[in-house]
Amino acid sequence: MRTPFIAGNWKMHKTVGEAVEAARKLEELVQGSPVEVAICAPFTSLAALSALGLSKVKLGAQNMYWADQGAFTGEISAAMLLDVGCEYVILGHSERRHIFKEDDELINKKVLQALQKGLKPILCVGETLEERRAGQTENVVVTQTTRGLAGVGADKLPTVVIAYEPVWAIGTGEYCDAADANQVIARIRQTLAELYSEELAQQVRIQYGGSVKPGNIREFMEQPEIDGALVGGASLDAEGFASIVRY
Ligand code: PEP
Numbered sequence: 001m002r003t004p005f006i007a008g009n010w011k012m013h014k015t016v017g018e019a020v021e022a023a024r025k026l027e028e029l030v031q032g033s034p035v036e037v038a039i040c041a042p043f044t045s046l047a048a049l050s051a052l053g054l055s056k057v058k059l060g061a062q063n064m065y066w067a068d069q070g071a072f073t074g075e076i077s078a079a080m081l082l083d084v085g086c087e088y089v090i091l092g093h094s095e096r097r098h099i100f101k102e103d104d105e106l107i108n109k110k111v112l113q114a115l116q117k118g119l120k121p122i123l124c125v126g127e128t129l130e131e132r133r134a135g136q137t138e139n140v141v142v143t144q145t146t147r148g149l150a151g152v153g154a155d156k157l158p159t160v161v162i163a164y165e166p167v168w169a170i171g172t173g174e175y176c177d178a179a180d181a182n183q184v185i186a187r188i189r190q191t192l193a194e195l196y197s198e199e200l201a202q203q204v205r206i207q208y209g210g211s212v213k214p215g216n217i218r219e220f221m222e223q224p225e226i227d228g229a230l231v232g233g234a235s236l237d238a239e240g241f242a243s244i245v246r247y
Contacts, residue, residue: 002205004221005161005228006245007038007060007122008235009090009209019045020052022238027054029242035228037245039235040090040122043076050085060088060122063096066109078117089114090230092124092148094167104147111148115156122161122230123148124209125188129168137166138187145191154196158203162188163230169210171232178216181208182223189225214240217247 014022019041030037033056040060041049049059065075081089091114092107107123114121125144127137141164152160164185169175176184185206192201208220209230220226235241 002203002227003036004034005036005038005205005207007040007088007090007161007207007228007230008241009040009062009093009230009232010042010236011062011095011232012042013236014042014045016045016048020048022236023049023052023054023057025238026242027052027057029238030056030245033245035245038088040088046081046084046086058087059085060090061086062090062093064089064091064110064114064119066106066113068113078113078119081119082117086119088120088122088161090122090124090163092144094124094126094165094170097124098167104144107148108150111160112151115152115159120159120161122163122207124163124165124230126165126167126170126210132166132168137184141184141188142191145188146195149195154200157192157196157200161205161207161228163207163209164188165209165230171211173211175211175216176208178208178219178223178226181220182225185223185225212244214243214247217244221247 038058038060040062061081064078065072069077091110096102111121125141127140131140166176189201192204205227207228207230208226212229212231213234
């Protein structure tokens with residue numbers, strides 16, 4: 001049985017004070033939920049959130065660099081994230097791929113480093129609208145999954161979370177039909193079975209992300225292959241996000 005996992009991606013939002021207030025509220029509102037919950041906050045808020053000592057809400061970052069340390073101005077290492085209480089790190093988010101030109105090779109280096117240091121990557125994959133219209137959705141997610149996981153050992157695979165996030169659905173209010181998302185996620189799981197084994201593929205949690213909100217989360221969670229959600233805009237409000245967690 002895979003434990004459902006719903007994570008919020010706060011992107012470049014919230015000062016430290018705002019983050020602390022939202023996280024405190026969320027912690028109260030989701031107590032007792034069987035869903036695993038995390039917030040992936042901006043780097044600047046992570047230490048303060050960790051100091052709250054939350055028990056239900058876990059912490060994640062939104063990016064990291066693949067080297068241990070060194071002359072990489074502006075970057076953050078896995079050790080730094082562990083030091084401020086992170087358990088998860090989002091890698092390969094479509095905004096990183098498209099705005100910051102990250103490719104599969106770079107994302108793979110980050111995935112390997114995160115796993116080696118003991119962080120759990122949330123590896124994002126997904127097609128653009130153009131790729132979807134060209135019938136390339138499955139090819140794109142299979143390629144991004146395969147390249148993103150290159151060199152990941154079977155022993156580490158169950159700690160990886162994959163987020164299927166169609167690029168056209170991120171922050172647009174337009175979401176993927178739940179049955180379609182289920183089918184794409186089934187294809188991702190089949191890829192894992194081909195790369196590793198059916199048994200291991202069944203252990204990996206695969207989330208849907210893209211304009212998830214309180215009114216549509218249940219449709220996604222009812223699908224057999226969808227194990228949770230990565231939520232952007234709708235995770236910023238603690239009450240709204242809590243109602244997603246309590247779908
Ligand atoms: C995201 O940032 O990963 C995301 C899915 O954003 P939104 O929920 O706002 O579409």
